[in-house]
Amino acid sequence: MSSALMANYGHPExxxxxxxxxxxxxxxxxxxxxxxxGIAVNCLGHCHPHLVKAIREQSERLWHTSNLFSNxxxxxxxxxxVDLSFADRVFFANSGTEAVECGFKMMRRYHYHHGRKQRVRIISLTQSFHGRTLAPIAACLNPLHTEGFLVGDSGFDQVPFGDLEALRAAISEHTAGVILEPVQGExxxxxxxxxxxxxxxxxxxxxxILLMFDEVQSGMGRTGHLFAHEALGVTPDLLASAKGLGGGFPIGACLSIEKVAEVMTAGTHGSTFGGNPLATAVGNAVMDYISDPAFLQTVQQRSQRxxxxxxxxxxxxPTILAEHTGLGLMVGLRCACVNADLIKAFMNKKLLAVKAGGNSIRLLPPLNIRESEIDEALTLIAAACESLA
Structure with a gap:
């Protein structure tokens, strides 16, 4: 059957x-x-009753007002x-890439505000992924995402993942900040x-210069902490959040410390739909679970299992699987075979997983997964491996 959709996602099977x-x-x-x-989005699974209730109740009260008004x-x-993180201020958007774009603008605006107009360049790491709009693809420099879209120098520099000396060498009087994922997803x-x-x-x-963490995928309890950087003991100036924040409903957020947020005066940035009450009502319903330390402890226990x-x-x-990586329930499965072949074998056994770089597969179950469902997944993984052995 033909589809009226553009083919940029291929043809899903x-x-x-x-x-x-x-x-x-x-x-x-x-x-x-x-x-x-949903690639680390449905953090409480599909159609969680608490989220369904929040959407239903809010949909009967107020959907949208624009940011001309508060809600x-x-x-x-x-x-x-703010209460649960390093941040002092929040800007709401509709997606992860918008949250990252906001952070990029804030980095440059911060230095501009303080008379350092030359500080416009932003450093990223190789194999990173920060979104699909123009600035994020310029930061990531993945040819698959940039071909035919970028023109000239976009103001980003890239250094090898984990190479501190390369980062040190890349910093100049023109550098505004650094962006990285505490746990790379893609x-x-x-x-x-x-x-x-x-x-x-x-x-x-x-x-x-400023440090921004992209926690669009690693945040919102995915690692057994509200944000992954908490387990690593380092605090950013800015942070992008999305995906799990809405539990399946579109929302993004850029979190900031006060000294950076204060330069974003009226009119410097905005979003028509960002912070609409329907999205944030669902976000609050997600937070009812994710903010509970006992829930986060259970995520860590499920990860261990x-x-x-x-x-x-x-x-x-050993000829199929090499190692597992990541933190919490953000699990990478490095393959000894071709990862696409194993994903296909998973699908044949009625298990869904996500491809990633480094010949890896992402295992990103809902955070409230039961032990029996983890055991079921392991049984299906074993059956898929057996079919390829």
Whole structure:
């Protein structure tokens, strides 16, 4: 059947009609165990009753007003994020790439405000992913994403992942800041080393430049902490959040410390739909769970169970599986075979997973997954490996 949709996503093999918890269902009621969670979006699974209730109740009260006016759910969600993080201020958008764009603008505006107009360049790391709009693709320099789109020098410099000396050498009088993912997602579920991250923070402080963390994928409880950087002991000046923040409803947020946020005066940035009460009502419903330390502890426990099972499978199928990486329930499965072949084998066993760089597969289950569902996934992974052995 032909589709009126553009072909930029290719032609998806599967079409789903509904979801419930950790499962997706086709129109003919074939059930798939979903370890994509919408690429780390459906943090509480599909159609979680608390989120459904929040959407239903808010949809009967107020959908949208624009930012000409304030609304209660948005003020509440902003305050909760501030209370639970390093941040003093929040800007709401509709997606991760918008949150990153906001951070880039704030980096440049901060230095402009303080008379350092030459500080416009932003440094990123290789194999990073920060979104699909123009500035983020310029930062990432992935040819697949940039070909035919970029013109000239976009104001970004890139250094090898984990190479502190390369970063040091790249910093100049024109540098505004550094952006990185504490745990790279698209790049292969690679967590930065704590010592490296601390050194990056020190370099930024020494040179008077800003440090931004992209936690669009690694944030909102995915690693067993509200944000992944909390486990690494380093605090940023800016942070991009999205994905799990809405539990499946579009929302993004740029979090900032006060000295940077204060330069964003009236008219310097905006979003028609950002901070709409429907989105932030769902965000508050997500926070009801994610802000609970007991919930985050359970995420870590589920991670340990999944990783212990993967350790056994790596020993059993060394020609298929090489190692697992990442933090919490942001799990990378490095393949000894071709990762696309293993993803296909997973799908044949009714298990869904996401491809990543470094010949890896991303396992991103809902954070409230049950132990029995983890065991089911391990059984399906074993069956898929057996089919390729």
């Amino acid at each position: 599967l079409q789903f009609e509904r979801g419930q918890g950790v499962y997706l269902y086709t129109a003919d009621q074939q059930r798939y165990l979903d370890f994509t969670a 209660i759910p948005t003020e509440r969600l902003a305050q909760r994020l 790049g292969g579920i690679r967590a930065v080393e704590t010592d490296y991250l601390k050194a990056v923070r020190q370099l930024c402080d020494e040179h008077g 999944l990783r212990a099972g993967l350790d056994a499978l790596i020993q059993q199928y």
